Amino acid sequence: MQISVVVPVRNEESTIASLIDSLLAQTLQPSEIIITDGGSTDGTIEVIERLVANGAPIRLIRENRSLPGRSRNVGARNARFDWLAFIDAGNVAEPNWLERLAQNVSNGSVDVVYGSYEPIIDTFFKECATIAYVPPLIQIQHGSVRPRSIVSALMRRSVWESVNGFPEHLRSAEDLLFMREIERGGFRTKREPAAIVHWQIQPTLWRTLKRFVEYSRNNIRAGLWREWQATIFFRYGLLLALCIPAIFLGWRWLLIPVAGSVVFLIARAVQSIRRNRIQYPASLVHNLARLFWLMPIIAAIDAAAIAGSLKWLTTDTFRSKHTSVPNEAQR
Numbered sequence: 001m002q003i004s005v006v007v008p009v010r011n012e013e014s015t016i017a018s019l020i021d022s023l024l025a026q027t028l029q030p031s032e033i034i035i036t037d038g039g040s041t042d043g044t045i046e047v048i049e050r051l052v053a054n055g056a057p058i059r060l061i062r063e064n065r066s067l068p069g070r071s072r073n074v075g076a077r078n079a080r081f082d083w084l085a086f087i088d089a090g091n092v093a094e095p096n097w098l099e100r101l102a103q104n105v106s107n108g109s110v111d112v113v114y115g116s117y118e119p120i121i122d123t124f125f126k127e128c129a130t131i132a133y134v135p136p137l138i139q140i141q142h143g144s145v146r147p148r149s150i151v152s153a154l155m156r157r158s159v160w161e162s163v164n165g166f167p168e169h170l171r172s173a174e175d176l177l178f179m180r181e182i183e184r185g186g187f188r189t190k191r192e193p194a195a196i197v198h199w200q201i202q203p204t205l206w207r208t209l210k211r212f213v214e215y216s217r218n219n220i221r222a223g224l225w226r227e228w229q230a231t232i233f234f235r236y237g238l239l240l241a242l243c244i245p246a247i248f249l250g251w252r253w254l255l256i257p258v259a260g261s262v263v264f265l266i267a268r269a270v271q272s273i274r275r276n277r278i279q280y281p282a283s284l285v286h287n288l289a290r291l292f293w294l295m296p297i298i299a300a301i302d303a304a305a306i307a308g309s310l311k312w313l314t315t316d317t318f319r320s321k322h323t324s325v326p327n328e329a330q331r
Contacts, residue, residue: 115195143193216308
């Protein structure tokens with residue numbers, strides 16, 4: 001079975017070698033590895049070229065500046081073979097990842113196979129971050145998997161062509177839209193719990209905040225705000241409304257919405273711990289320590305959701321209005 005592995009990269013100097021090494025160590029060797037660089041400004045290109053010089057079966061395509069969706073489309077468009085496997089930089093594949101995906105399509109009855117992914121937990125902060133926002137495992141007929149993701153997927157080239165590839169204007173959420181188009185297209189899909197890639201999550205609170213600001217902005221651009229931001233807007237809108245009586249009752253009234261926000265955070269942190277109690281069991285003391293970190297992580301993600309929404313409002317909306325003026329004048 002001949003498979004082209006497609007990888008979008010940009011500024012992945014510290015992680016790209018680990019990913020490539022894991023692909024070269026597969027029990028089912030990829031027929032080719034196509035890496036599309038979206039305009040790296042660090043040493044990513046040099047690392048890849050060094051591996052190519054050592055004989056790695058890599059085709060490097062350099063784009064001046066492209067987002068993940070376009071980088072995947074460029075890679076898929078240049079692939080030589082009829083099966084496309086997708087994985088992202090920052091991940092490391094299990095040695096049998098590609099073989100496990102491929103074994104599900106050997107009889108020709110499946111068009112798309114989604115594997116699973118596991119966060120790399122090497123610090124206590126990453127453990128808490130995983131509990132805070134990584135979707136928990138779900139049970140299926142033959143194992144447990146994370147929700148479907150393009151970072152672990154194999155599909156016929158014709159599937160990618162039929163849905164017109166990935167949206168190219170988004171920094172994130174383009175994969176969600178792409179997978180929903182596959183679902184709407186009625187293609188035959190399957191899940192493979194044993195096809196696992198390991199995923200590097202953000203190592204600090206600040207980097208988590210920055211990443212989720214971009215997620216939030218692009219989530220709105222993708223039209224998916226009802227699935228994330230809407231709940232946050234409603235929750236904090238209620239707390240903001242509770243502040244209004246302070247105009248008449250004095251500043252001490254503000255203690256009520258402040259206490260309410262703390263209670264909200266504690267409740268959500270406890271819920272996250274309970275949701276992950278089977279996969280990440282811990283003692284009472286350890287869970288209390290988790291609670292201490294979960295609250296600021298959840299608060300940071302909420303703040304990022306609001307900040308990203310404001311960024312969309314002030315940047316994308318303004319830009320759209322600004323660029324529409326000449327068009328109106330021309331008409």
